[in-house]
Amino acid sequence: MPLDAPALKIAATKGYGATVIMYDRYKEDREAIGKKLASETGATLIPPYNHADVMAGQGTAAMELIKEVGKLDHLFVCVGGGGLISGCALAAKALSPGCKVHGVEPEAGNDAQQSLAAGKIIRFDTAPKTICDGAQTLYLGDLTFGVMQKLVSNIFTVSDAEIIECMKFVGERMKMVVEPTGVLGLAGLKTCGLNLKGKKCGVIVSGGNVDLIRYAKLISA
Numbered sequence: 001m002p003l004d005a006p007a008l009k010i011a012a013t014k015g016y017g018a019t020v021i022m023y024d025r026y027k028e029d030r031e032a033i034g035k036k037l038a039s040e041t042g043a044t045l046i047p048p049y050n051h052a053d054v055m056a057g058q059g060t061a062a063m064e065l066i067k068e069v070g071k072l073d074h075l076f077v078c079v080g081g082g083g084l085i086s087g088c089a090l091a092a093k094a095l096s097p098g099c100k101v102h103g104v105e106p107e108a109g110n111d112a113q114q115s116l117a118a119g120k121i122i123r124f125d126t127a128p129k130t131i132c133d134g135a136q137t138l139y140l141g142d143l144t145f146g147v148m149q150k151l152v153s154n155i156f157t158v159s160d161a162e163i164i165e166c167m168k169f170v171g172e173r174m175k176m177v178v179e180p181t182g183v184l185g186l187a188g189l190k191t192c193g194l195n196l197k198g199k200k201c202g203v204i205v206s207g208g209n210v211d212l213i214r215y216a217k218l219i220s221a
Helices: 007-015 030-041 052-069 083-095 111-118 142-151 160-174 180-191 212-220
Strands: 074-078 100-106 152-158 201-203
Touching: 052 074, 052 083, 052 142, 052 201, 074 083, 074 180, 083 100, 083 142, 083 152, 100 111, 100 180, 111 142, 111 152, 142 152, 152 180, 160 180, 160 212, 180 201
Parallel strands: 074 100, 074 201, 100 152
Antiparallel strands: none
């Protein structure tokens, strides 16, 4: 885990019995560290997003949503490495074929937006500076990018200020503590500029891994 990961996330992971190895996300290569550990220990390396099983598992979020509320016109999903949105896009295609799937990422970390525009995976040299620690990925996976190219309609970006406003909204109206990355989809829906009047829209709210002290500071700023 990165050195600046939320203490809550680190503690919870250790609580499940894991050994947590820390690294500097701005200077070290997570994938290289993982491969080295796997080779030394004989462990199986499970990618965080670029794997068919991971994509399928994360896609159950959209599957459950559509099965509960019916077919959607639009679905907004946060984007990091692309596992969640690619899985959700596949689920939406199967269960709600007319649904347009939109990805949302922080302005400072818009590698997905750049990648879809360029028709190839754009790679960042270092982790983007954003309050969304779950969206500080350097590049999309080849599997996730392939699905996104075919099934994702747009990638929108939002500012950290817009993200904080949505954290406040979710906290006040829904009484839910959601991490910055988790409200990207909602922030995208509110700022995308699409004519959504009369449309049935779904939003994937993903992640509550935020320290309460930091959360309080963010929403009180």
